[in-house]
Amino acid sequence: GLLTRLQTSAPTIRTLSSSNSFSQDIPSCLWKLGRLNHVAIAVPDLEKAQSLYKDVLGAQVSETVALPEHGVYTVFVELGNTKLELLHPLGEKSPIASFLQKNKAGGMHHICIEVDDIKTAMTELKKKKIRILSEEPKIGAHGKPVIFLHPKDCHGVLVELEQA
DSSP states (O other): OHHHHHHHHHHHHHHHTSTHHHHHTSOOOSSOEEEEEEEEEEOSOHHHHHHIIIIISOOEEOOOEEETTTTEEEEEEEOSSOEEEEEEEOSTTOHHHHHHHHOTTOEEEEEEEEESOHHHHHHHHHHTTOOBSSSSOEEOTTSSEEEEEOGGGTTTOOEEEEEO
């Protein structure tokens, strides 16, 4: 009776709730998101932060690199599947300086996701009313073109897209 009907309907329910229905809701894009490249953390004391990851946690930590065009010093911490980028202000107009004024202890600043075609991504994102914080890509810390998406259009997260 009832138990037999429940058992035979279970596969139908699983089929209906499969991820196929979710993927059909995603519009096709001419560009693709890739892997998480890094999570960027603003730090008030770069040497202390480097020491935490290198000396305390045992991570491989890069040398400090100045990126005057972006107003930051960067240090990369290698992890098995991604990197952390430690950011420290460089110059008076550094976006990291203003971030640290609001967040004295530092904190997560942005995430960086790779894309296969940054120019096409920009065009499509603009059509979808996602604000991009520059007219053209800039060369990022890895020597590749990058753009930043407005955090108010990305649920409060500053998103960096980097050409893979």
